[in-house]
Amino acid sequence: LAKTTQPISMDSYEGQEVNITCSHNNIATNDYITWYQQFPSQGPRFIIQGYKTKVTNEVASLFIPADRKSSTLSLPRVSLSDTAVYYCLVGDDFGNEKLTFGTGTRLTIIP
Amino acid sequence: GAGVSQSPRYKVAKRGQDVALRCDPISGHVSLFWYQQALGQGPEFLTYFQNEAQLDKSGLPSDRFFAERPEGSVSTLKIQRTQQEDSAVYLCASSLVFGAATDTQYFGPGTRLTVL
Numbered sequence: 001l002a003k004t005t006q007p008i009s010m011d012s013y014e015g016q017e018v019n020i021t022c023s024h025n026n027i028a029t030n031d032y033i034t035w036y037q038q039f040p041s042q043g044p045r046f047i048i049q050g051y052k053t054k055v056t057n058e059v060a061s062l063f064i065p066a067d068r069k070s071s072t073l074s075l076p077r078v079s080l081s082d083t084a085v086y087y088c089l090v091g092d093d094f095g096n097e098k099l100t101f102g103t104g105t106r107l108t109i110i111p
Numbered sequence: 112g113a114g115v116s117q118s119p120r121y122k123v124a125k126r127g128q129d130v131a132l133r134c135d136p137i138s139g140h141v142s143l144f145w146y147q148q149a150l151g152q153g154p155e156f157l158t159y160f161q162n163e164a165q166l167d168k169s170g171l172p173s174d175r176f177f178a179e180r181p182e183g184s185v186s187t188l189k190i191q192r193t194q195q196e197d198s199a200v201y202l203c204a205s206s207l208v209f210g211a212a213t214d215t216q217y218f219g220p221g222t223r224l225t226v227l
Contacts, residue, residue, distance in 0.1 A: 032213055043115070043202045043218025044154065087153055097209070098144065098167065099216060101153030 004088045009106040018075045020105050022088030025069050030092035033064060033071045038085045038104070047086075048073070075107075083109045113137075115219035117203050123225045124193045132188045132222045136205030143186050144216060145178055146202040154202050160186060161209055193226045200224070 005023040012018045024033070032051050036044040048055055050062040050071070061074040075082055085104040116135045124130050136143050142161055146154035147170075157176070159167040162183040171178070175194075180186040190197055200223050204216040 041220065043204065043221055044216075045218065046215045049213065049215075085153075097142065097159055097214075098156040098170070099146075099154070099204075100156070101146075103151070104153050 004090060004102050006086075006088050006102065006105045008103065009108070011108045011110055012078055013110050014079055015077055018078050018082070018107065020073045020075075020086055020088075020107065021070055022073070023070050024088070024090050027068050027090050028092065031068075031090045032092065033062065033068075034089045034091070034099075035060070035062065035073050036087045036089065036099075036101075038087065040084075044087060044101075078107075078109050080109050080111060083107060115203055115205055115217050117201075117219040117222050119222060120220065121223050121225075123227065125227055126195060127192050129189065129191045130193055130224065132190075132201050132224070134186045134188070134203030134219060136184065136186070136203070137207075137217055138184075140205035140207050140217075141209060142206040142214070142216075143180055144204040144206075145186070145188050146204065147172075148200040148202055148221070150199075157188070157201075190224075193224075195226050198224055198226045 034049040035047045037047050038044040048060050048062045052064050055062045063072040085106050087101050087104040118133045144159050145157040148154040156170040158178045160180040163180050175191045177189045200221040202221045204218045206214045206216045
């Protein structure tokens with residue numbers, strides 16, 4: 001499974017756009033990129049998933065460059081409730097059912 | 112229920128005691144996963160069920176850990192002779208179809224186990 005590297009922590013002010021970049025230099029052709037969010041005392045929650053280019057949903061956008069060696073999760077106009085740990089994961093559909101989490105990025109939103 | 116539920120939410124055990132942690136997945140979900148999360152770390156995979164079959168138990172740290180899902184719905188994670196290093200949050204997740212990277216896993220709130 002491809003290893004991911006992301007910043008340990010980030011701070012941002014309310015109302016700003018936050019971008020969290022994840023590095024996955026040895027991503028395989030069949031791998032997808034998935035982001036999960038975890039609030040204190042809760043289990044992780046799926047945010048967004050993509051394979052290439054750009055994916056957008058009601059919560060976030062995911063930007064993936066052509067070489068797919070990195071990806072950027074973009075959270076528009078963050079609020080205090082976006083304070084959480086964000087995990088970047090890569091994996092494929094071929095027998096790799098388990099999710100492999102790193103240590104994630106602890107995002108703190110400042111009022 | 113609407114989501115994955117786990118019980119108890121908190122468990123305190125004395126070293127050497129046996130514990131049983133319960134997971135109720137989303138109704139109809141085929142796949143069920145157990146993860147262990149130490150303080151300040153990301154969740155780590157323990158074991159995976161597809162219906163009642165335990166297809167992967169490569170993450171179980173020792174033979175003191177045992178999981179079952181006898182009827183393909185509710186699952187129990189049992190830890191025998193608990194040790195202090197077993198203290199962690201145990202997360203259960205389920206997904207609709209056969210486990211795959213593109214299949215969203217829905218997590219429960221976890222059980223926080225503290226071994227004294």
